[in-house]
Amino acid sequence: MPKKLLSRLLLSSALLLGAGAVQAADCSHRGVLDDKFCDENKDLVADSPTDPSQWRDPSTLVFTYTPVEDPAVYKDAFSDFQKYLSEVTGKKVIYYTVHSNAAEVEAIRSGRLHIAGFSTGPTGYAVNLGGYVPIAVKGFADSFQGYNLIVIVRKDSSIQAMDDIKGKTVAHTSASSNSGNLAPRALFPEQGITPDTDYTVKYSGKHDQSIMGVLSGDYDAAPVASDVFDRMVTAGRIKKDDFRIIYTSPRFPTSSFGYAHDLHPDLVKKIKHAFSSFRFPPAMQETFNGTDRFYPITYQKDWQVIRDIAHATGTAYTKTGLKKLAEKDAAKAAKKRAKQLAAEAAKKSE
Structure with a gap:
């Protein structure tokens, strides 16, 4: 198949x-x-x-x-x-x-x-x-309406800043995604972090799957679109207090x-x-x-x-x-x- x-x-x-x-x-x-x-x-x-x-x-x-x-x-x-x-x-x-x-x-x-x-x-x-x-x-x-690339971790995670994701497993969404893959690869080096080098990248497929994967512990962190995250909070699929945002990018369309x-x-x-x-x-x-x-x-x-x-x-x-x-x-x-x-x-x- x-x-x-x-x-x-x-x-x-x-x-x-x-x-x-x-x-x-x-x-x-x-x-x-x-x-x-x-x-x-x-x-x-x-x-x-x-x-x-x-x-x-x-x-x-x-x-x-x-x-x-x-x-x-x-x-x-x-x-x-x-x-x-x-x-x-x-x-x-x-x-x-x-x-x-x-x-x-x-x-x-x-x-x-x-x-x-x-x-x-x-x-x-x-x-x-x-x-x-x-x-x-x-x-x-x-x-x-703009949105930002945000990096989320679980609220109870020991990860407090971007430098802490070194050596961790981080969910990217898909190869063509701006906030889920391309923007992190372009912007994170400015934070001293290089995807695939400083942390292990695993593709989740979609933003909501990255978010739920962080919540379940499958991933240590994930760069996702802020608007998707906000919609999931509004819809009651997740609780905002269960996560912590450790990075916010400039605004994208x-x-x-x-x-x-x-x-x-x-x-x-x-x-x-x-x-x-x-x-x-x-x-x-x-x-x-x-x-x-x-x-x-x-x-x-x-x-x-x-x-x-x-x-x-x-x-x-x-x-x-x-x-x-x-x-x-x-x-x-x-x-x-x-x-x-x-x-x-x-x-x-x-």
Whole structure:
């Protein structure tokens, strides 16, 4: 089963990435974008196709949100926005559940996904390889919602400061995660700590799994996104007093929201209007830490700090980078499935 899973994921990735071999016609500048895209205005995201025959105007729009925590929770959280998006565009809108960052990037690249929310780190892959155009983040009337990388330990841990995690086992989330992996590798050396050298890195898969792993004692510490930690506290999944925060980073933008670059310009206008005019209902505000709207951003300006972190850690938003991400995702999925099978076998033997 694990080998089949890996083969399927890698084959899917190879097919999708190979589709980019055909270069965009008459393109004088594409920067770091994949060959199938063009960036004549040099705003770092894919331009709309110049040939109207390449504009897509699907009867059903597919929407998803980054695979963090429990996907079912966020399917429900965005239900009101989906209805509004349907009203504004005049099209049916369905939710497509993804279980890995690589799968989400491949979905936007292949055309199966039209509108999406991508985690902060994987946004770069979606832009460069998927033709994704970020336009908003969750926010307020005067600013976007930011988050910090925080390092958490159990309240009863002997770890009091960053220097104390030397020689310990620390949970990172996934290879492409900004706060869960890239930012720690870029920022911790300033604290005299180098991941993989000064402590053992174990990938948990997701922020909530890192948090619960610290609580259960599986990990000594974990760098996680502060907004995920806060949401888990608000939802009653954890108690804030059970943890201690030993490090807080500068502020980063949260997950981006945007659309596929080749959607029909008239449809894009409606999508942009839906994002700019929608106001979060009370339940959605509670889920997303009080934010009440989508705040406008640009990838060129607002993701600069994230791109700098990626460059500092040697992360490349390229086909090779996505292939490595897919391999890691497949390995994690296989490990999770193995644990499930072992648990099922143990239950049957009782």
